[in-house]
Structures are given as C-alpha cells and as structure tokens.
Amino acid sequence: MSMNGQSGAVGQENINTNIVTLTRYLNEEQTKYSEATGDFTLLCHALQFSFKSIAYYIRRASLINLSGLAGSANSTGDDQKKLDVIGNDLFIAAMRSCGRVRILVSEEEEEAIEFPAGPNAKYAVACDPIDGSSNLDAGVSVGTIFGIYKLSDDAKGTKEDLLRPGTDLVAAGFTMYGASAQLVMTMKGGPVNGFTMDDNLGEFILTHPDMRMPKKRSIYSCNEGNSKYWDVATREWCDTIKNAEKPYSARYIGSMVADAYRTLLYGGIFAYPADSKTPKGKLRILYECGPMAMIFEQAGGQAVDSNMARMLTVVPESIHDRSGIFLGSYDEVQLVIDIHKKHGISV
Numbered sequence: 331m332s333m334n335g336q337s338g339a340v341g342q343e344n345i346n347t348n349i350v351t352l353t354r355y356l357n358e359e360q361t362k363y364s365e366a367t368g369d370f371t372l373l374c375h376a377l378q379f380s381f382k383s384i385a386y387y388i389r390r391a392s393l394i395n396l397s398g399l400a401g402s403a404n405s406t407g408d409d410q411k412k413l414d415v416i417g418n419d420l421f422i423a424a425m426r427s428c429g430r431v432r433i434l435v436s437e438e439e440e441e442a443i444e445f446p447a448g449p450n451a452k453y454a455v456a457c458d459p460i461d462g463s464s465n466l467d468a469g470v471s472v473g474t475i476f477g478i479y480k481l482s483d484d485a486k487g488t489k490e491d492l493l494r495p496g497t498d499l500v501a502a503g504f505t506m507y508g509a510s511a512q513l514v515m516t517m518k519g520g521p522v523n524g525f526t527m528d529d530n531l532g533e534f535i536l537t538h539p540d541m542r543m544p545k546k547r548s549i550y551s552c553n554e555g556n557s558k559y560w561d562v563a564t565r566e567w568c569d570t571i572k573n574a575e576k577p578y579s580a581r582y583i584g585s586m587v588a589d590a591y592r593t594l595l596y597g598g599i600f601a602y603p604a605d606s607k608t609p610k611g612k613l614r615i616l617y618e619c620g621p622m623a624m625i626f627e628q629a630g631g632q633a634v635d636s637n638m639a640r641m642l643t644v645v646p647e648s649i650h651d652r653s654g655i656f657l658g659s660y661d662e663v664q665l666v667i668d669i670h671k672k673h674g675i676s677v
Contacts, residue, residue, distance in 0.1 A: 380424045381511065384413075384474060387413060417459035433492060435492055436458075452481055473587025475622065476617065501516065506587045513527070516629075524537055542629055544659055550581070550599050552603075560603060563669055563670040567666050567669045581598070586622070590626075604635075610654075611635070619644070631658055
C-alpha cells in the first residue's frame with residue numbers, strides 16, 4: 331500500500347482469467363463442425379503430450395545424462411543423440427496409444443510404423459521428433475516438426491499412403507524448445523496460431539493468435555558455407571540481397587525450427603537450397619519441408635523448392651525423400667523465383 335492509500339503495482343496487476351489453452355482451443359474448434367467425430371482432437375491431445383514430454387527431457391538433459399550420442403544412426407544416416415531416441419519413443423507410444431493413427435513416419439525410423447487398423451485410425455502422421463539435435467549439447471534451440479494426413483476410406487495403411495503432396499495435409503506444426511516451449515500449429519484453410527508453454531500450469535497457452543508474416547523484410551538465413559556448391563542463380567540471389575542499397579541482415583542459427591520461427595515472427599527468408607554436393611537437397615519433404623510450407627503459406631508467405639515449384643505440390647518419391655527449400659515472406663521468396671526464372675529455372 332502506498333502512502334496515499336492507493337494500491338501498489340501488485341494491486342494493479344491485471345490477471346487474465348479467460349485463458350485459451352491448446353486443449354480449450356482444440357475443443358472449441360471441434361464444436362464448429364457438426365460432422366466432427368473428435369478423432370482429430372484426440373490425436374492432437376496425444377501430440378501435445380509428446381511435446382510436453384520432450385520439452386521436459388530437453389530441459390533436464392544435462393542433469394540426468396541425456397546429452398551426447400546414443401551410438402547409432404537414424405534412417406537418413408545422421409548420428410542419433412540420446413534425446414533423438416527418447417523423443418522418437420515418446421512419439422511412437424503416443425501415436426499408438428491414441429488409437430487414431432494408422433501410420434507413423436519418423437525421421438528416426440527407416441520404415442513407416444504401421445499400427446493395427448481400427449475403426450477410428452483414420453490418420454497418418456509424419457514427424458521429425460527432435461529437429462536440429464546436433465545442436466542440443468550447445469544449448470541451441472531445437473524443435474519438433476509434424477504433419478497430419480487423413481487417410482482415404484480405401485487406404486491400405488502402408489507408407490505409400492503418405493507419398494502425397496503437402497496440399498493434402500490436414501494440419502501441420504512445429505514446437506520449438508528454447509527459452510520457452512513454443513508451439514505453432516495450423517489446420518487446412520485456417521489461421522496459424524502460436525502457443526507458449528506455461529510450466530506452472532503445464533499447458534500451452536494461446537499467445538500468438540492468427541500469425542501473419544510481413545510481406546517483405548531484409549533478413550536472410552542460410553548456410554553460406556555451402557555457397558561454393560550452389561548453382562549460379564542461388565549465388566546471384568545471395569549476392570543481390572547482400573549488395574542491395576540497404577544490405578540484408580544475416581541471421582542463421584543452424585536449427586531449422588529456430589530459423590523458421592524467427593522468420594515467421596519477423597519476416598525475411600530461410601533458405602536451404604539443393605547444391606552440387608546434395609543435388610536433391612538436404613531437408614526431408616514429408617516431415618520438414620511440407621509442414622513448414624503449409625504454415626508459411628497460411629501465414630501469408632511462400633515456399634518453393636530449388637526448381638521453383640510450389641513446395642506444397644512436391645510429391646515425395648519415398649518417405650525420407652529430400653528437397654531444397656526457400657521459404658519466408660511473400661516478396662522475399664518472389665525475388666528468388668524471379669532470379670531463377672532469369673536463369674531458366676522455373677515451373
């Protein structure tokens with residue numbers, strides 16, 4: 331109490347009692363559709379548990395000896411961290427137990443995991459349980475990327491059911507585990523919403539509703555250490571933005587989720603192009619490029635591959651198929667498209 335009898339700062343604090351949690355948001359969205367069965371909502375609740383569990387173990391990794399390598403490699407040849415294995419196991423258990431998933435594709439598994447067919451198992455999930463795990467021991471932000479497909483009534487429940495373009499995605503999102511756990515999620519035709527994990531409540535809270543990207547921003551994010559392997563069009567694009575009247579600012583973390591989240595919030599462009607060393611590109615279409623492209627498009631941006639094809643139209647040839655990618659603010663990606671078109675690279 332102050333000397334004049336008025337309440338101090340604590341007394342004036344506004345407390346929000348109308349908190350929108352992810353659970354509440356999903357339940358309210360479900361009520362908007364009379365044909366909704368609740369299956370998708372239950373699947374999302376299972377995903378949410380995976381994100382919370384992974385966030386917990388990442389924060390405690392150094393304390394309970396979860397740093398370092400597990401002594402194995404994943405499906406794409408990358409050395410597995412101990413947390414890669416734990417994150418993958420958490421995903422498998424959650425997707426199996428929810429009873430709504432028929433097929434799960436994980437970066438950590440060479441083959442798709444096929445769960446027993448059930449009357450409610452109508453979905454397929456593709457995920458990278460811990461993207462950027464090579465940065466874990468340095469405390470750099472890492473994340474989870476996921477995409478959800480709905481299976482057709484005549485689906486066989488095999489990996490071939492996921493060899494589809496990103497335009498077929500019914501939902502996509504990612505969680506970033508940094509200073510706080512941030513979840514970004516979108517459903518087909520809907521807004522992109524951002525949630526922040528409140529550790530005290532144990533809930534993801536809606537903090538960034540209807541995220542929209544700036545149409546243009548002078549920030550670029552790419553690994554220029556690979557520039558000697560780039561094609562002439564990609565090198566020209568990079569030289570153009572570095573030598574602009576007001577040169578672009580370079581911001582590169584080396585963890586796709588962290589770079590993408592910053593780009594989504596502030597605008598700019600993230601690029602991981604194919605090159606002569608990796609002609610198909612480095613990032614996986616099914617559980618990295620496709621979900622991210624859906625998020626960025628629905629937030630007002632663009633995403634294309636190294637052939638300048640709209641990323642969401644690219645069909646993977648295998649469940650771990652790779653691609654180059656440019657994604658970000660609409661005008662920034664358009665500049666990439668225009669420069670490549672000048673060099674005869676266009677769709």
